[in-house]
Amino acid sequence: MAMPTRAVRLNGSEVTADYESAGTGTSQASEPLLYWLRDRLDQHGPRFGCGIAQCGACTVLLDGAATRSCVRQMHTVADEADIRTLDGLAAPGGEPHPLQRAFTALQAAQCGFCANGLIMGSLAWLESRIAAGNNAVPTEQEIKDFLSGASPDNTRNYLCRCGTHTRIVAAVGAAAKEMIG
Amino acid sequence: MTTVASPSRRQFLAGAGAIAVGFSLLGTGVAAADSAAAGSEGEGGEVRVDDPAGAPTQSWLVLTEDAITVFSGKVELGTGVQTSLTQIVVEELRLGVGDVRYVQGDTLLNVDQGLTAGSKSVQVGGVQLRQAAATAFAELSRRAAKALGVDPSKLRAADGRFTARGRTVGYAELLRTGTTVLPLDTTAPVRDPRDYVVVGTSQPRVDLPGKFDATFRFLHDIVPAGTLHGRVVRPPGRNARNPVIGNLDRAKAIDGVVAVVQQERFIGVVATSQWAAARAASPTTGITVIWDQGPALIQQADLPTALRDPANHYATVVEKDDGVAPVLAASDHVLTAQYFTPFQMHGTMGASTAVADVRPAPDPDTGIQATVWSGTQGVTALRGAIAGLLGLSPAAVRVIYEEASGCYGHDGVDDCAADAALLSQAVGAPVRVQWLRADEHGWEPYGGAQAHDMTAALGPKGITAWSHVIYAPTANSRPSAKNPGTLLAGALKGLLPDPLPATSVDSSGRNAPVTYGFPQRVEAHLIKSFETTGPASAAPSAPLTYRIPRTTAMRSLGGFSNSFANESFFDELAHAAGRDPLALRIASLPDPRAVAVCKALRDTWENRPTGGNGVGAGVAFQQYEVVNAYVATYVELHVDGATGQIHVDRVVVAHDCGLVINPNGLRNQIEGNVVQGISRALKEEVHYAGDAVTSLSWSSATPGAQYDVIRFNEVPQIRTILIDRPDQPPLGAGEPAIGTMPGAIGNAVFAATGIRFRTLPLTPDRVLAALNG
Ligand code: FES
Numbered sequence: 015m016a017m018p019t020r021a022v023r024l025n026g027s028e029v030t031a032d033y034e035s036a037g038t039g040t041s042q043a044s045e046p047l048l049y050w051l052r053d054r055l056d057q058h059g060p061r062f063g064c065g066i067a068q069c070g071a072c073t074v075l076l077d078g079a080a081t082r083s084c085v086r087q088m089h090t091v092a093d094e095a096d097i098r099t100l101d102g103l104a105a106p107g108g109e110p111h112p113l114q115r116a117f118t119a120l121q122a123a124q125c126g127f128c129a130n131g132l133i134m135g136s137l138a139w140l141e142s143r144i145a146a147g148n149n150a151v152p153t154e155q156e157i158k159d160f161l162s163g164a165s166p167d168n169t170r171n172y173l174c175r176c177g178t179h180t181r182i183v184a185a186v187g188a189a190a191k192e193m194i195g
Numbered sequence: 196m197t198t199v200a201s202p203s204r205r206q207f208l209a210g211a212g213a214i215a216v217g218f219s220l221l222g223t224g225v226a227a228a229d230s231a232a233a234g235s236e237g238e239g240g241e242v243r244v245d246d247p248a249g250a251p252t253q254s255w256l257v258l259t260e261d262a263i264t265v266f267s268g269k270v271e272l273g274t275g276v277q278t279s280l281t282q283i284v285v286e287e288l289r290l291g292v293g294d295v296r297y298v299q300g301d302t303l304l305n306v307d308q309g310l311t312a313g314s315k316s317v318q319v320g321g322v323q324l325r326q327a328a329a330t331a332f333a334e335l336s337r338r339a340a341k342a343l344g345v346d347p348s349k350l351r352a353a354d355g356r357f358t359a360r361g362r363t364v365g366y367a368e369l370l371r372t373g374t375t376v377l378p379l380d381t382t383a384p385v386r387d388p389r390d391y392v393v394v395g396t397s398q399p400r401v402d403l404p405g406k407f408d409a410t411f412r413f414l415h416d417i418v419p420a421g422t423l424h425g426r427v428v429r430p431p432g433r434n435a436r437n438p439v440i441g442n443l444d445r446a447k448a449i450d451g452v453v454a455v456v457q458q459e460r461f462i463g464v465v466a467t468s469q470w471a472a473a474r475a476a477s478p479t480t481g482i483t484v485i486w487d488q489g490p491a492l493i494q495q496a497d498l499p500t501a502l503r504d505p506a507n508h509y510a511t512v513v514e515k516d517d518g519v520a521p522v523l524a525a526s527d528h529v530l531t532a533q534y535f536t537p538f539q540m541h542g543t544m545g546a547s548t549a550v551a552d553v554r555p556a557p558d559p560d561t562g563i564q565a566t567v568w569s570g571t572q573g574v575t576a577l578r579g580a581i582a583g584l585l586g587l588s589p590a591a592v593r594v595i596y597e598e599a600s601g602c603y604g605h606d607g608v609d610d611c612a613a614d615a616a617l618l619s620q621a622v623g624a625p626v627r628v629q630w631l632r633a634d635e636h637g638w639e640p641y642g643g644a645q646a647h648d649m650t651a652a653l654g655p656k657g658i659t660a661w662s663h664v665i666y667a668p669t670a671n672s673r674p675s676a677k678n679p680g681t682l683l684a685g686a687l688k689g690l691l692p693d694p695l696p697a698t699s700v701d702s703s704g705r706n707a708p709v710t711y712g713f714p715q716r717v718e719a720h721l722i723k724s725f726e727t728t729g730p731a732s733a734a735p736s737a738p739l740t741y742r743i744p745r746t747t748a749m750r751s752l753g754g755f756s757n758s759f760a761n762e763s764f765f766d767e768l769a770h771a772a773g774r775d776p777l778a779l780r781i782a783s784l785p786d787p788r789a790v791a792v793c794k795a796l797r798d799t800w801e802n803r804p805t806g807g808n809g810v811g812a813g814v815a816f817q818q819y820e821v822v823n824a825y826v827a828t829y830v831e832l833h834v835d836g837a838t839g840q841i842h843v844d845r846v847v848v849a850h851d852c853g854l855v856i857n858p859n860g861l862r863n864q865i866e867g868n869v870v871q872g873i874s875r876a877l878k879e880e881v882h883y884a885g886d887a888v889t890s891l892s893w894s895s896a897t898p899g900a901q902y903d904v905i906r907f908n909e910v911p912q913i914r915t916i917l918i919d920r921p922d923q924p925p926l927g928a929g930e931p932a933i934g935t936m937p938g939a940i941g942n943a944v945f946a947a948t949g950i951r952f953r954t955l956p957l958t959p960d961r962v963l964a965a966l967n968g
């Protein structure tokens with residue numbers, strides 16, 4: 015059976031790939047965006063942490079919004095959607111993004127498995143604040159609440175199991191300062 | 196050329212020349228110096244080394260003009276071990292921090308290195324590696340002295356060059372002059388710590404930039420060409436039996452499904468894609484499995500009583516007895532208290548993953564028939580266990596370590612590797628198994644629930660006698676090379692695990708003894724995890740029937756629970772005696788290094804909140820494993836009287852782990868211990884009912900009690916005070932600090948509320964009930 019295909023903009027480039035789908039109409043189900051990105055498009059940033067939208071490890075930006083790709087089915091992703099992953103976050107010349115620089119400067123990881131979600135989730139948050147004209151550097155408490163899913167902008171919790179929290183919060187704050195300029 | 200993957204033979208590409216030093220990372224094998232490794236130069240610039248039979252396990256430090264390589268079985272666990280070891284190597288070689296290449300955890304390239312566990316990678320490996328680097332440097336110096344025609348004492352080394360009398364020769368040039376294979380020279384002079392340039396500085400971790408730009412490859416990114424995808428379907432409970440698979444045709448009709456595999460109670464599916472495998476494994480779209488329900492476990496609510504019930508013990512061990520009975524009997528001020536901590540899980544961030552490629556026949560060149568990629572802490576043991584599972588000889592199995600998410604002990608990774616191996620063997624193609632979160636939460640081997648009976652006598656000068664009785668299941672069910680029944684898949688296939696261990700010493704009993712000066716007695720009652728062949732038998736009876744969930748090594752083993760009981764009870768005694776808890780610790784500790792970490796907290800302690808009104812501070816001390824790193828911890832918190840919520844506001848840790856290699860890396864590890872310790876003290880508990888674990892997700896958004904862990908807005912400010920001891924050997928820092936956390940928290944809650952909590956976790960419900968009660 016021929017598989018449906020999806021054409022999106024991934025980190026600025028047009029890409030097209032098949033995805034698996036079953037059923038039609040309201041009973042349609044399809045491959046999660048996470049598998050599609052990892053297994054068909056060779057992306058390594060988004061990771062399988064829980065598969066049930068509870069940890070953030072799989073976070074990508076879908077049309078600018080932080081999206082838990084483990085539960086986002088491909089048939090609900092529009093053609094021409096704009097997807098950004100950690101793999102494409104550095105500038106084309108390889109210059110790291112302020113978030114990447116801050117995470118390195120503050121050594122904000124132990125195993126680093128959570129880093130994708132924390133960087134991409136914070137990226138979407140900070141960019142959307144800036145786009146909305148909010149140029150205040152978020153306070154430590156705001157960052158903590160954001161990452162805990164306890165802020166007006168976000169109800170989804172991010173996990174780090176290694177306990178690198180204080181460094182991550184500091185890194186997001188340092189990057190925010192730089193991004194806001 | 197035919198190479199047999201013999202565990203005693205290694206080959207390096209030496210190029211034009213090399214210095215290779217054999218050593219043991221286990222630390223016990225200094226005798227390597229006597230049993231000189233034999234080296235010979237082969238064709239194509241390859242050096243072959245044969246470890247003599249019976250030699251201690253060997254690692255190799257190899258210097259060529261192109262690279263410094265460490266062949267080791269040690270594994271990087273995301274705590275910056277590799278960076279610290281590199282600092283040690285380049286320090287002895289008088290180089291800056293450059294690239295030292297590590298060939299880690301591969302049973303083809305390495306011999307058995309034991310396990311990377313218990314936070315000792317730097318403690319044990321570092322000392323050995325330092326001596327190996329010193330041995331190599333002595334040989335380099337010898338060559339340089341010859342090249343420059345001077346006495347070695349006249350040489351100065353820096354930046355990859357030797358200088359003497361205004362003449363210079365580079366390491367590269369010296370290395371080109373020939374190949375030397377050396378045993379470890381335990382007398383090779385090491386650098387004076389006062390001259391250290393690299394050790395003791397905060398070098399950034401070598402692995403981190405790649406983890407922040409997705410170029411680092413975790414185990415989870417390994418997908419060899421042609422790899423199929425597997426999912427497992429577990430029983431509904433520990434003791435469920437006789438599965439009958441239904442809807443097989445529905446599963447097989449899914450595009451891409453290759454096979455449904457059943458071997459006794461082990462069930463899995465294999466497909467060409469993850470999604471197809473997921474659908475085939477799901478009871479709503481794929482197979483359905485009907486099971487006979489098995490006997491219930493000891494019920495969770497009954498654990499504190501049941502753990503103390505002799506009917507559930509297979510052995511009793513007196514770990515230590517300084518003769519406390521007469522002192523207790525004669526005292527007119529004896530206190531007792533009972534403590535309990537629940538089952539907890541490692542809960543690695545990335546659900547376990549593995550890839551296995553099991554071929555129908557061995558490779559004619561290498562003899563390898565099965566290759567397994569795993570995040571295991573012990574490649575050699577896993578190789579043996581998987582070989583047994585597959586019916587192959589260990590020499591036909593190659594296990595390659597790849598870094599997974601932080602594991603904090605023996606978690607699901609080994610079992611997942613076994614799943615992949617069985618599925619790959621069944622379909623004759625490489626299979627990658629991705630556990631789901633519910634597989635991990637429901638089936639990883641946990642840290643054990645423990646109960647404690649504490650008794651002590653108080654005299655006018657302080658504590659005069661101390662007794663600690665623990666009731667604990669095993670803290671070690673790691674894979675054993677000889678028994679595939681030690682893997683979950685093996686047990687599901689009907690094999691039996693190893694008998695339960697005969698002792699609690701440095702296992703479930705880790706840190707049960709205290710290092711205070713008063714006499715003590717430690718007795719451990721060992722819990723039957725499963726039905727055994729007799730009342731006092733540690734051997735499982737068939738069919739395997741669990742009484743409690745399977746338990747194993749989890750960060751600090753029994754130490755977390757034991758230190759909670761010890762340090763809480765110490766606090767109870769201090770209050771009963773009307774003594775300051777920190778001062779009484781200082782007065783009771785004979786070891787000056789122990790006293791020093793406690794004194795480092797004194798300023799903070801003296802300026803603590805006065806206590807009461809829901810705000811309070813507490814301290815705790817432990818010396819990890821009684822002989823290693825010293826930690827004293829201060830915790831300040833507040834308790835919300837309306838919700839019962841505890842919020843830790845501030846933590847200060849004073850830490851002495853000997854010579855500090857990388858201060859910032861060390862602080863990062865300590866902070867991780869603090870945060871995970873708070874999470875375990877306040878939130879974490881495995882829930883189960885009947886014989887089935889019910890806490891299968893992270894979030895209380897899922898109905899029922901789940902495995903809730905700490906959130907970003909629950910993390911305190913953390914300060915670490917590092918006491919550097921350049922003249923002392925480095926001690927492991929991966930887990931000493933976590934043991935102080937529950938005691939310090941409990942003591943702070945007592946200061947804040949006047950209520951002594953003796954059961955973890957300190958959830959809002961539990962706290963509120965006590966506040967209202
Ligand atoms: S993997 Fe998607 S949120 Fe955890």
Ligand code: FES
Nearest residue numbers: 124126174175176
């Ligand atoms: S650094 Fe390991 S999960 Fe965050």
